[in-house]
Amino acid sequence: MTRAKGDIELAGVCKTYDGEVMAVEGVNLKIPDGAYCCLLGPSGCGKTTILRMIAGHEDPTDGEIVIGGDNVVGLPPVARRTAMMFQSYALFPHLTVRDNIAFALRVRGQSKAERYAAVDRLMDKVRLTELADRLPAQLSGGQQQRVALARAAITEPRVLLLDEPLSALDEQLRIQMRQELRRMQRELGITFVHVTHTQLEAIALADIVVVMEKGKIRQAGPARDVYAYPKDRYVAEFLGGQNVLAGRVESVNGSSIVVASPQLRGIEVPLRKGVAASAGGDVEFAVRRDEVELVRPGVTTLSPSVASVNSRVTAVEYQGSFVKVMLDAVPGQEFVAYVPERKFFDDPLAIGDLVLATWPSQSARLLD
């Protein structure tokens, strides 16, 4: 038998609650079979609603949801072959790990021998065999979570949906469980859709990161694309690691434009396909914090391929492998340089120092 395909397609999906709250608005998204997808966005942007609509706990007001080629709108979760792991993954306290995992099969009326055979195979896959006879109270938070995941996976869903699965764990365990989740997903080979509002969690885990705002998708793609190549100010600021600058186009010269503002003088920014920019128009562009190099004024002559802005250091924060230097380059807005630790301490900057914040012109990214 061929394995049921777990590719998901949302087409024009909308969800309105009580006829007025527009929770999801015209969402189009394709998730390939076996992918790890993270839905990322601030509270209330509609992530959980999308998850619940894929799972079958909620139906869209409009649009199609297709799983493995079948339009599943109106079908219950069992018929969709989806399973959901909830934020609070309460296990049955009086059942052992094995019986917790076997629970759904018991509900389906399978014999004890059948149930245990399936559970033992799965426990082996997700490394729970040694814990089979323990009660939930005898497990760590991370182990409890693995059991919860196995409990959801035992029904052999083609899609597993996880709602903030790591939010109950402390920082260290969260990072550890992140890898564990990824490993389990690979081993099970099923499509995972994971809701989170933590940027680093999404980019560390996902094949596809979907950045949402107010019921809409702002950008969806591989982690590196959304982090390094944000489409617009919202995505750049939400994922972090970027400075967003604004100005007026002074001139357009072939493959680049020159931007100016009261703070910025003649800054060259490469043009980007699909983004219109004409002389006199307003534009925004992003500069990665780790592309910004700080030099003391008058020390070196800058190459023409380097852009720069005068600024003063307003704060310095040691971060271990790098130092976060905050600057007043643009009034009322944060402008940050991530300076490698060793480089910073060769000639440490202090609050109040004047510097030139520089970056290779070609590294600036024009935003929509």
Ligand SMILES: Nc1ncnc2c1ncn2[C@@H]1O[C@H](COP(=O)(O)OP(=O)(O)OP(=O)(O)O)[C@@H](O)[C@H]1O
């Ligand atoms: N059952 C409901 N009835 C009415 N409105 C709802 C219902 N569920 C969600 N909403 C509203 O729909 C919008 C999207 O909610 P949703 O739970 O999908 O967001 P979210 O991005 O998952 O947020 P969070 O990260 O806080 O869980 C919100 O404005 C929310 O108040």
